[in-house]
Amino acid sequence: MDPTVALAQAPSLSADGQxxxxxxxxxxxxxxxxxxxxxxVLASGILGLSHEVFERVARAGAGAITTKSxxxxxxxxxxxxxxxxWGQGLINAVGLSNPGVEVMVDEIRKARERLRPLGVPIIxxxxxxxxxxxxxxxxxxxxxxxxxxxxxxSCPNLDARFEEMFAASPYVSAQVTRRVKDNTPIPVxxxxxxxxxxxxxxxxxxxxxxxxxxxxxxxxxxxxVLDIETAQPVLHNGVGGVSGPAIRPIAVRCVRDICRAVxxxxxxxxxxxxxxxxxxxxxxxxxxxxxxxxxxxxxxDVFAQACAEVxxxxxxxxxxxxxxxxxQALQR
Ligand SMILES: Cc1cc2nc3c(=O)[nH]c(=O)nc-3n(C[C@H](O)[C@H](O)[C@H](O)COP(=O)(O)O)c2cc1C
Numbered sequence: 465m466d467p468t469v470a471l472a473q474a475p476s477l478s479a480d481g482q483x484x485x486x487x488x489x490x491x492x493x494x495x496x497x498x499x500x501x502x503x504x505v506l507a508s509g510i511l512g513l514s515h516e517v518f519e520r521v522a523r524a525g526a527g528a529i530t531t532k533s534x535x536x537x538x539x540x541x542x543x544x545x546x547x548x549x550w551g552q553g554l555i556n557a558v559g560l561s562n563p564g565v566e567v568m569v570d571e572i573r574k575a576r577e578r579l580r581p582l583g584v585p586i587i588x589x590x591x592x593x594x595x596x597x598x599x600x601x602x603x604x605x606x607x608x609x610x611x612x613x614x615x616x617x618s619c620p621n622l623d624a625r626f627e628e629m630f631a632a633s634p635y636v637s638a639q640v641t642r643r644v645k646d647n648t649p650i651p652v653x654x655x656x657x658x659x660x661x662x663x664x665x666x667x668x669x670x671x672x673x674x675x676x677x678x679x680x681x682x683x684x685x686x687x688x689v690l691d692i693e694t695a696q697p698v699l700h701n702g703v704g705g706v707s708g709p710a711i712r713p714i715a716v717r718c719v720r721d722i723c724r725a726v727x728x729x730x731x732x733x734x735x736x737x738x739x740x741x742x743x744x745x746x747x748x749x750x751x752x753x754x755x756x757x758x759x760x761x762x763x764x765d766v767f768a769q770a771c772a773e774v775x776x777x778x779x780x781x782x783x784x785x786x787x788x789x790x791x792q793a794l795q796r
Contacts, residue, residue, distance in 0.1 A: 489778040490785040491771055493527070495729055495752045496651035496676040498585050498611045500527035503742060503774070503786060504767045507733050507756030508533055508589040508614060508655075509558065513568075515575035522584040525768030529579065530754065531572065533589040533616040536601050538564035543700040550689045550698070553708025553735070554757045557686075557701035560591060560619055565604045572608035585611035587653070590644075591619065595636070599643040606648040613650050614731075615640060618657035618682035620705040631657040631682075634669035641673035653731055655679035656722070658711070663718045664725035677729040678722055679754070681715045683707040684734075708757035711735045716744055723749030723794055737761060739773020746786055747793040 491502040506521045508530040518529045541561020548555055562568065568588070575586050588610035592598040602613060617630035617640050630636045641654050654670040656663055658681040667678055683705025689698045697703070715734020722730055732750035736742055737758040745753045758766045783789050 487779075487784075489775050489783060491527075491775060493752050493786055495528070495731060496612055496653065498528075498651065499583070500585060500752055501583050502527035502767075502771045503746065503750075503752040504770050505587070505731060505733075505752050505754040506530055506767075507754035508587075508616065510756040510759055513562065513571065515571050515578060518571075518575040518586065519578045519582075521764060521767070522579050522582050524764035525771060526584065526755075527752065527767075527771075528585045528587055528611075529575070530587040530614055531568065531575075531589050531610075532562055533560055533591045533614075533619070534562045534565050534568040534601070534605070535560065535591055535593075536565055536597055536604070538562065538567075545698065545700055547704075548689065548698045549760065553706055553710035554760060555685075555687055555689050555699060555704040555706050556683065557699045557704035559701065565590075565601055569605060569608040572605070572610050576609065587612040587614050589614040589616050589655075591616040595630075595639050595643050598640045599647040602644040602652075603647040606650055610650060612653055612677075613644070613648060614653045614655055614679050615644050616655050616682070618655050618659075620657065620659060620683055620685045629657060629659070631655075631666060632660055634666045637666050638669040638673035641670045641675050645674040651676040653677040653679045655682055656718075657682050658684050658714050658718050658734070664721045667722040667726045667728075671726040671728050675728060677731060677751070678726070679731040679733065680722055681711070681718050681734045684711045684714060707735070708760070709735045709737055712737075712741060712744075716748055719745055719750050720748035720794065723791065736770075737766070739770045739775075739777060742770050742774050743777050743789075746790050749791040749794045751790075 505528040541559035686703035687706040712735025719732040729751035732745035733754035
């Protein structure tokens with residue numbers, strides 16, 4: 465049975481067998497000093513380029529919005545098809561297409577005006593091709609005054625001939641973190657990759673370098689899916705990052721390893737589709753939980769639905785706030 469259905473169906477019973485109505489629990493969280501009305505966050509890149517879309521996602525129930533990663537200069541990205549549902553999840557090679565930081569500063573400013581009255585913070589995602597440029601873009605994006613900055617050092621879809629994944633090295637990850645921190649007063653989340661031997665070591669390095677929090681995980685891979693009739697890859701780029709339900713157990717293990725290794729708030733993601741999956745991430749120590757590919761499966765209602773499912777779990781367990789069970793599975 466779908467575990468979500470099991471959660472929704474289980475009644476709360478008192479000692480005399482009567483069904484009890486437990487009070488609606490408090491789902492709010494604080495992430496690096498920023499208040500979120502609930503722990504669900506729009507993951508970077510799934511929908512996020514324009515302030516109109518950010519507002520729609522916030523009104524649909526997300527507790528915070530992450531923008532698509534932006535670079536100093538505009539990037540066209542790869543040709544279509546850039547994203548395919550392969551059955552157990554998604555595979556994508558978008559190529560970090562974005563209009564460049566100048567346009568994104570404007571979009572984030574407009575989004576801030578629309579999201580502040582809703583109490584929904586905005587997280588600006590940035591990436592660059594060099595350690596130096598990470599500092600420059602951090603300074604630039606700070607002009608838009610996002611609530612948090614997420615530093616994407618972990619995209620698996622780079623052109624290996626010209627670009628490298630910074631998150632592959634604890635040393636380079638720490639250098640990027642230091643450079644960003646030196647160039648912004650805004651709290652910084654550093655986004656890590658599952659495609660490393662020991663994610664805890666990378667987490668320790670960025671924590672020592674001054675990160676305020678960690679986001680994990682970026683998509684897994686790259687992976688390869690073929691159309692066997694044409695013997696061609698389904699993506700124009702050939703390989704792509706794997707996301708969605710298939711990667712969730714890996715994401716949960718990564719988040720647990722990070723939470724064991726460092727004392728920083730973690731924005732967890734990777735395959736989260738239901739309230740049950742949000743609870744799982746919180747049990748291994750996550751502070752908040754981002755949702756990306758699940759929008760493909762459940763639409764924008766996924767945020768409100770996941771929150772209702774988390775609330776239902778909490779009422780069954782008599783938890784009043786997320787701290788009542790956060791980290792319970794950390795040592796198991
Ligand atoms: C189409 C697509 C585009 C993405 N673009 C970005 C991006 O620009 N920056 C980034 O940090 N992560 C990007 N990601 C990764 C997601 O933010 C997330 O880390 C990953 O998909 C795992 O979460 P999910 O399984 O809930 O989608 C992208 C993922 C997808 C599917």
